[in-house]
Amino acid sequence: MNDNIGFGNINNTDFLFDNNESSTNLNNKVYSCLNCGVKVLTNNNISTCPICSGNMSSITDDIKAIDGYIPFTKNIDEVRKIYKKKVMFNPIVPFIFKKKSTIDSITPVYVSATLNDANISGNSLFLGGNKTAKNQKLSTISKTELSYTSNFDYKNVLINSCSKIDDNLFNSICNYSCNVEPYNDELLNNICILSDSSLDDVKNKLNKKIMNHALIIIRDNINYGLKKLSKNEMIITNNSCKNILVPIYLLNVNYNAKSYKFICNGENGNNNIKLPIGIVETIIFSILSFLIILLISFLFTKFF
Numbered sequence: 001m002n003d004n005i006g007f008g009n010i011n012n013t014d015f016l017f018d019n020n021e022s023s024t025n026l027n028n029k030v031y032s033c034l035n036c037g038v039k040v041l042t043n044n045n046i047s048t049c050p051i052c053s054g055n056m057s058s059i060t061d062d063i064k065a066i067d068g069y070i071p072f073t074k075n076i077d078e079v080r081k082i083y084k085k086k087v088m089f090n091p092i093v094p095f096i097f098k099k100k101s102t103i104d105s106i107t108p109v110y111v112s113a114t115l116n117d118a119n120i121s122g123n124s125l126f127l128g129g130n131k132t133a134k135n136q137k138l139s140t141i142s143k144t145e146l147s148y149t150s151n152f153d154y155k156n157v158l159i160n161s162c163s164k165i166d167d168n169l170f171n172s173i174c175n176y177s178c179n180v181e182p183y184n185d186e187l188l189n190n191i192c193i194l195s196d197s198s199l200d201d202v203k204n205k206l207n208k209k210i211m212n213h214a215l216i217i218i219r220d221n222i223n224y225g226l227k228k229l230s231k232n233e234m235i236i237t238n239n240s241c242k243n244i245l246v247p248i249y250l251l252n253v254n255y256n257a258k259s260y261k262f263i264c265n266g267e268n269g270n271n272n273i274k275l276p277i278g279i280v281e282t283i284i285f286s287i288l289s290f291l292i293i294l295l296i297s298f299l300f301t302k303f304f
């Protein structure tokens with residue numbers, strides 16, 4: 001079995017970025033959040049944390065070299081429209097999510113990630129079987145051993161390398177084209193959220209992501225109702241790993257002592273937010289709905 005699973009396409013996979021100058025004299029441009037500890041690289045003076053809205057202070061720190069970045073193609077007005085569509089017409093979303101000052105604080109940031117090429121290959125053994133009666137117990141199904149030899153190449157798998165951004169949130173919007181441009185100092189006109197994950201952390205996440213994906217592909221090819229993995233000897237080889245920055249729009253809203261994040265892909269507008277239900281807003285909406293129904297039934301009985 002051989003499958004090339006696209007997580008995006010790249011034409012210039014093999015070029016090496018010249019990032020020697022990127023590691024010089026950047027120390028005076030690093031800030032850290034006094035609340036969540038996120039580290040930011042920027043030429044601008046930054047006082048508010050883009051992750052948690054805490055206070056930022058200037059620090060000295062060693063910076064991992066940045067190999068390249070994916071540029072923004074969505075502008076802030078487009079993203080504000082996307083966000084408004086999500087919240088404005090939803091009557092039970094708390095009002096704070098709809099305030100102009102909230103919408104105005106959507107911030108474009110570059111977020112650290114690693115871009116990886118990897119291969120996974122080797123043998124796996126599954127047990128397959130079908131129920132012969134509706135209520136048959138799994139343990140009594142007769143199973144067939146199914147052996148697979150697989151070889152999957154993965155290109156451009158993005159792994160979040162900033163621990164302050166939730167992996168699930170990141171993975172839900174990370175379908176970038178992966179057209180990576182080499183690092184240049186102009187990037188520092190933006191807020192760049194630095195990596196704080198070790199190489200081991202990143203590799204573990206990568207291995208988990210592609211192992212799960214490979215097993216799903218194999219399972220999909222098994223024509224049995226029961227498909228149980230019994231032995232997995234597949235090995236992952238990480239062929240290349242680059243530190244890059246990806247464009248993201250972030251909004252942090254604090255509501256009822258909880259933090260809610262809107263995250264939007266700065267290249268294609270894919271976005272995600274888990275919205276809370278406002279108690280006051282729900283009560284007002286219920287009363288209004290009740291009054292409207294009452295009014296309609298009153299009019300109905302009076303005129304028809």
Ligand SMILES: [Zn+2]
Nearest residue numbers: 033036049052
């Ligand atoms: Zn913070």
